[in-house]
Each structure stands twice: as C-alpha cells, then as structure tokens.
C-alpha cells in the first residue's frame with residue numbers, strides 16, 4: 343500500500359507517494375483513497391482547525407483500515423496522549439511536528455513499535471542538515487516551511503525555497519511538505535525529486551475544510567509526472 347510504483351520504462355522515477363493530511367470527514371478520506379494517496383493524516387493538536395478527537399479518529403481509522411495508511415500528527419505530545427491516540431486510531435505512523443529531539447523520537451518508535459516521521463522546519467541549509475541527527479532515530483524526515491512565531495508549527499500553506507532540498511540524498515528517507523498545491527506540486531517535484539509529498543491546506547476550501555476536487559487534482563498532478 344505504501345510502496346512507490348514505477349510507470350513507463352525501467353529508468354523512470356518511482357511515482358512519489360502522497361499524504362493528504364488533516365482529514366476530518368469520511369468523505370475526504372474516501373476522496374484521498376479514490377485518488378490513490380498512500381497516507382491519510384489525522385491531526386491530534388487542539389490548536390489546529392484540523393484537530394480530531396480520539397473518537398473521531400477511531401471512526402475514520404476503521405473506515406481507512408486496509409485502504410490507506412493512517413498517520414497521526416502530534417506536536418510535542420505527552421505519552422498519555424500518544425498512547426490513547428495510537429490505540430484508538432490504530433495508527434500506522436507517528437508524525438512528530440514539534441520540537442521533538444532525536445532521543446524522544448527514538449523513544450517513541452521503540453515504545454509504540456510503528457514508524458516515526460519527524461518534521462523539520464526549513465529556511466536554510468543548516469536547517470536541512472539537522473536531518474542527519476535523526477538518522478537511526480526516525481523512519482523519515484519531512485521538510486516543511488518555518489512558520490511565524492505564535493502561529494501553528496505547520497498547516498499554514500507556507501512553502502520554503504525548494505532548492506535547499508533539491509535531489510536531497512541524506513541518511514534517512516524523506517518527504518516534502520509546506521504549501522504544496524495542485525498548481526505547484528509538479529514544479530516542486532521537478533526541482534526536488536522528493537519521494538513523498540504531503541499537503542494539507544493546499545487541498546482545502548477553508549482552514550480545516552477539505553475539498554474533494556482539490557484532493558483529486560493534487561494526486562493527479564503528482565501521478566501525471
């Protein structure tokens with residue numbers, strides 16, 4: 343379900359995997375599945391307009407079972423919150439979008455026994471280099487844009503200079519996030535060759551309101567390359 347597949351000749355690049363994040367409604371989940379996204383993201387962060395309760399996530403998770411992998415997004419969450427969400431929503435992946443250290447990420451990976459992704463906010467080469475310290479501690483880093491102080495640490499529709507991660511070859515798997523939309527994702531992929539792309543606000547009609555047509559258009563733009 344989560345492996346990239348090849349189209350065209352033997353030299354073709356694998357089709358990047360797609361994560362649609364911030365899903366709150368069954369219809370949006372179905373739209374992501376129909377569009378062949380590999381991952382559906384559920385946000386467990388009360389300040390976010392995309393926040394879901396564990397009960398809501400559990401219902402979405404049951405619908406997703408066997409059809410799309412479930413990613414739980416957390417921001418500096420404590421063990422109790424993580425444990426409750428992992429169990430209720432039967433999460434397949436933990437996405438850490440706060441200030442979690444490599445040690446904390448490794449601890450959570452060992453504790454829950456599922457892959458851990460770490461989002462890193464990027465505005466400079468130094469920020470990208472931070473990925474090295476997560477090698478061996480996480481299964482993937484997600485390069486995302488820095489957001490203004492006092493706002494959400496992600497999900498703001500902001501992008502960074504993609505040249506900073508062009509053809510990035512680091513010691514850990516990676517993905518690209520931040521301000522990706524149906525209109526710019528092909529350009530982002532041309533420049534970066536990211537193996538996974540992650541979007542949230544780029545497929546919404548308003549903060550927290552997913553748009554099925556935009557989900558389909560985003561996935562088509564990725565898969566058409």
Ligand SMILES: O=C(O)c1ccccc1N[C@@H]1O[C@H](COP(=O)(O)O)[C@@H](O)[C@H]1O
Nearest residue numbers: 363390496497498499520521541542543
């Ligand atoms: O989506 C949110 O509300 C959110 C809240 C807190 C941390 C991260 C969040 N979203 C993630 O941010 C990136 C980029 O999002 P966008 O495409 O720019 O809207 C992505 O990984 C989201 O899942």
